[in-house]
Amino acid sequence: MNQQIISAVVSEVLAKIKQENLGGSVAAPAVVSRPSKRMGVFDTAEAAAQAARKGQEQLRKKGIATRVEIINLVKSICTEKAEEWGKLEFAETKIGRLDHKIAKLTGIKDIPGIEWLNPYSLSGDNGIMMEEYAPFGVIAAITPVTHSVPTISGNIVSMVAAGNGVVFNAHPGGAGCAADAIAFFNQAIYNKTGIENLVTIIEKPSLDSFNDLCKSSYVDLMCVTGGPAVVNAAMQSGKRAICAGPGNPPVVVDETADLDHAARSIILGGGFDNNLLCIGEKQVFVVDSVHSQFMDAFKRAGAHFLPRENMKKLAGEVFTYKEDGGGCSHPVLNRDYVGADATKLAQVAGTSAPAGTEVLFGDCPGDCPFVEEEQMMPVIPVVRAKNVDEAIELAYQSEHGYRHSAIMHSKNLDNLTKMGQKMDCTLFVKNGASIAGLGMGGHGYANFSIATTTGEGIVTTQTFTRKRRCVMVDSLNIIR
Structure with a gap:
C-alpha cells in the first residue's frame, strides 16, 4: 500500500461521511448523552476487575470457537462504527485528524487473532511433547488519549483471542468515547455469546484507579501504552507488565x-x-x-x-x-x-x-x-x-x-x-x-500497543499468553 492507495482509502472515507477538509477546521460534533448504567462500565477499579474475571471464566468454558466469534464481531463493529466513533473521539480529545481516526478504526479488521496460537510439537524415541499458549486470566490495560478507541479495540482483539478478560483504565482525556465503545462491545458480545462483562472499563479513570488495578488480586497482567511515568509505575507494581513506552523516531x-x-x-x-x-x-x-x-x-x-x-x-x-x-x-x-x-x-x-x-x-x-x-x-x-x-x-x-x-x-x-x-x-x-x-x-500487521520498554514489540495474540508444555512419555509414539 503506497501513498496513493492510502490517500484513496482516506478519500473514500471522506466521501462516505460527506464532509470536506476533515483534517482541517471541521467543527467538533456534540458529544452524545450517555446512560448511567451500561454493560461493562463500572465506578471502581475493583468492581471492573472482578466483573472481567467472571467474564473470562465464562469465556474459558466456551472455548476457542467463541473467541473467534468475539474477535470477528469486534472487527466488524469497528468497521461499521468507524465514522461515528471517530467523530466522538475527535470531539472529546480535540487532537489529530478526523479522517485518520476513522482510518485507524477501519484498520482494526487486519489485526491478527488466534492464528498466532498454533501449538508447537515434537515426537521422538521418548514420547511426544506439545507446547501451547494459555491465557493469563484478566489483563489491566492502560490506554492513551492519542488513540483511545483504536487502542482499546486492538487490545480486545489480541487479548480476547488469547483467552483473556480485560479491564481498561483509559486516559481521562478520552475516557468518554472509550466507555461508549466498551458498553457497545459488551452488549454485542452478550447478545452473541451470552458472556457478560468480558471487557470492562472504569468510567472515571484516575491515578487512584490505576493504582487500584496494580494492587487488585483479580488482575494477572498489566499492559501499558503511555508515557514514562505510567510505564515506570506499572513495572513497579509487582505484576508482570507489558509496556509500550515513549519514542522519538x-x-x-x-x-x-x-x-x-x-x-x-x-x-x-x-x-x-x-x-x-x-x-x-x-x-x-x-x-x-x-x-x-x-x-x-x-x-x-x-x-x-x-x-x-x-x-x-x-x-x-x-x-x-x-x-x-x-x-x-x-x-x-x-x-x-x-x-x-x-x-x-x-x-x-x-x-x-x-x-x-x-x-x-x-x-x-x-x-x-x-x-x-x-x-x-x-x-x-x-x-x-x-x-x-x-x-x-x-x-x-x-x-x-x-x-x-x-x-x-x-x-x-x-x-x-x-x-x-x-x-x-x-x-x-x-x-x-x-x-x-x-x-x-x-x-506486516498492526496494533497500537508497541512494547518497546519490555521488548515484546508490536503486540500480538501470543504476547498475552503463557507458554504451557504437555508431555506424554513413551505412549502414542507409533513411529519406530
Missing part, C-alpha cells in the same frame, strides 16, 4: 536516497493524525551534500517551510523549560498543542500556511527542542549533518535510547545496516513512511 537521509520519495514518505508518516503516532517521524538528519536538494523536495511534496525565526518563535510557544534537579533544564511540551493542525501551528509561529498543509518543517540546530522532545505535532525539524556517520550518531542521540522506531532513506546497503545496528530499535523502516512499520505501505 529519527529519520536519516543520506546522499544516495531518492529525495522526492523520502520527502513524500516523511509527510505521509509524520503527518498521519497530526503526528500522534509514537512511530511517526519526529526529526530528520540530512547529509550536507544533499541538504538543499532535500529541502526543495520537501517543499515540492507539500510540506510548508518555516524560516528559522518562525521555528524559534513556535518552539518558544509550545515548550517551556523545567529544572531537572541537577542544575540543568530541559524542554517540556505544552500539551495544548499536541495533535494540532499544521495551519494552527503556523499561526502560532507568527505566519500562515495554506489550507490542507499536512506538515511544517524548518532548518534547525541539533539542540532544538523539536529535535530533543517527542513533540507529537506535524512539525519536522531538519538538521544538517556532515556525513552519514554523523547523521546516524545524531539520530541515535536524539532517540534517547528508547529503542522504539527509526527510519532511513538510502540506497546504500552498508549505510542501512550501520543505521539499523546503531539504533537497535523495535521498528526500523527503510525507504518508506513510518506507518509502513504497521503494515500501511509495508508488509
Whole structure:
C-alpha cells in the first residue's frame, strides 16, 4: 500500500461521511448523552476487575470457537462504527485528524487473532511433547488519549483471542468515547455469546484507579501504552507488565536516497493524525551534500517551510523549560498543542500556511527542542549533518535510547545496516513512511500497543499468553 492507495482509502472515507477538509477546521460534533448504567462500565477499579474475571471464566468454558466469534464481531463493529466513533473521539480529545481516526478504526479488521496460537510439537524415541499458549486470566490495560478507541479495540482483539478478560483504565482525556465503545462491545458480545462483562472499563479513570488495578488480586497482567511515568509505575507494581513506552523516531537521509520519495514518505508518516503516532517521524538528519536538494523536495511534496525565526518563535510557544534537579533544564511540551493542525501551528509561529498543509518543517540546530522532545505535532525539524556517520550518531542521540522506531532513506546497503545496528530499535523502516512499520505501505500487521520498554514489540495474540508444555512419555509414539 503506497501513498496513493492510502490517500484513496482516506478519500473514500471522506466521501462516505460527506464532509470536506476533515483534517482541517471541521467543527467538533456534540458529544452524545450517555446512560448511567451500561454493560461493562463500572465506578471502581475493583468492581471492573472482578466483573472481567467472571467474564473470562465464562469465556474459558466456551472455548476457542467463541473467541473467534468475539474477535470477528469486534472487527466488524469497528468497521461499521468507524465514522461515528471517530467523530466522538475527535470531539472529546480535540487532537489529530478526523479522517485518520476513522482510518485507524477501519484498520482494526487486519489485526491478527488466534492464528498466532498454533501449538508447537515434537515426537521422538521418548514420547511426544506439545507446547501451547494459555491465557493469563484478566489483563489491566492502560490506554492513551492519542488513540483511545483504536487502542482499546486492538487490545480486545489480541487479548480476547488469547483467552483473556480485560479491564481498561483509559486516559481521562478520552475516557468518554472509550466507555461508549466498551458498553457497545459488551452488549454485542452478550447478545452473541451470552458472556457478560468480558471487557470492562472504569468510567472515571484516575491515578487512584490505576493504582487500584496494580494492587487488585483479580488482575494477572498489566499492559501499558503511555508515557514514562505510567510505564515506570506499572513495572513497579509487582505484576508482570507489558509496556509500550515513549519514542522519538529519527529519520536519516543520506546522499544516495531518492529525495522526492523520502520527502513524500516523511509527510505521509509524520503527518498521519497530526503526528500522534509514537512511530511517526519526529526529526530528520540530512547529509550536507544533499541538504538543499532535500529541502526543495520537501517543499515540492507539500510540506510548508518555516524560516528559522518562525521555528524559534513556535518552539518558544509550545515548550517551556523545567529544572531537572541537577542544575540543568530541559524542554517540556505544552500539551495544548499536541495533535494540532499544521495551519494552527503556523499561526502560532507568527505566519500562515495554506489550507490542507499536512506538515511544517524548518532548518534547525541539533539542540532544538523539536529535535530533543517527542513533540507529537506535524512539525519536522531538519538538521544538517556532515556525513552519514554523523547523521546516524545524531539520530541515535536524539532517540534517547528508547529503542522504539527509526527510519532511513538510502540506497546504500552498508549505510542501512550501520543505521539499523546503531539504533537497535523495535521498528526500523527503510525507504518508506513510518506507518509502513504497521503494515500501511509495508508488509506486516498492526496494533497500537508497541512494547518497546519490555521488548515484546508490536503486540500480538501470543504476547498475552503463557507458554504451557504437555508431555506424554513413551505412549502414542507409533513411529519406530
